[in-house]
Amino acid sequence: MNLGRISLLGAIAILGATTATGLMAHGNVTPQAVDTSALPDIGEEWLAKNPYSGNAKAIEIGQSAYGQNCARCHGLDAESGGIAPDLRYLEQGESGDQWFVERFRHGSSHDGKVYMPPFGDVLGQKAGWAIRAWLETKFQG
Numbered sequence: 001m002n003l004g005r006i007s008l009l010g011a012i013a014i015l016g017a018t019t020a021t022g023l024m025a026h027g028n029v030t031p032q033a034v035d036t037s038a039l040p041d042i043g044e045e046w047l048a049k050n051p052y053s054g055n056a057k058a059i060e061i062g063q064s065a066y067g068q069n070c071a072r073c074h075g076l077d078a079e080s081g082g083i084a085p086d087l088r089y090l091e092q093g094e095s096g097d098q099w100f101v102e103r104f105r106h107g108s109s110h111d112g113k114v115y116m117p118p119f120g121d122v123l124g125q126k127a128g129w130a131i132r133a134w135l136e137t138k139f140q141g
């Protein structure tokens with residue numbers, strides 16, 4: 001069964017049903033809270049580098065947080081169905097971390113449309129870095 005194709009068809013159906021507002025409506029889905037209490041505290045200030053890289057607990061939390069908040073656009077198990085970039089190809093290391101956190105915090109909007117909603121304030125940086133830690137395990141060179 002080709003799940004990527006099914007989720008792409010689902011996304012097209014959603015877009016078709018909301019043509020007037022298009023991607024705007026697509027970008028307005030409520031974020032799902034993530035329990036990060038099991039992870040070490042990293043303060044309020046946003047870090048430039050993933051503090052949870054390789055942390056097994058963070059990877060587990062990140063996988064579930066990704067499934068609830070990112071998979072509908074970026075694809076199940078991070079395999080993109082085509083509507084949003086395939087995050088398995090995101091650069092490893094610090095420059096990849098910085099690009100990841102930029103998008104996670106602020107999302108992406110242009111020409112008056114929300115392509116990706118911001119997650120920084122709603123989910124917090126512990127959840128963001130946990131998702132990044134899980135994505136690192138999915139990296140495709």
Ligand code: HEC
Nearest residue numbers: 026027069070073083084085100103108115116117119131
């Ligand atoms: C409503 C759909 C949607 C959701 C939900 C979403 N994204 Fe995105 N994301 C996009 C789109 C579309 C882009 C491309 C934006 C652009 O190029 O302007 C993108 C880009 C990105 C990028 C940059 C990728 C690159 O190669 O440049 C990252 C990192 C990212 N998203 C992470 C996430 C994470 C983590 C989540 C969940 C917390 C998430 N996204 C949820 C649609 C979404």
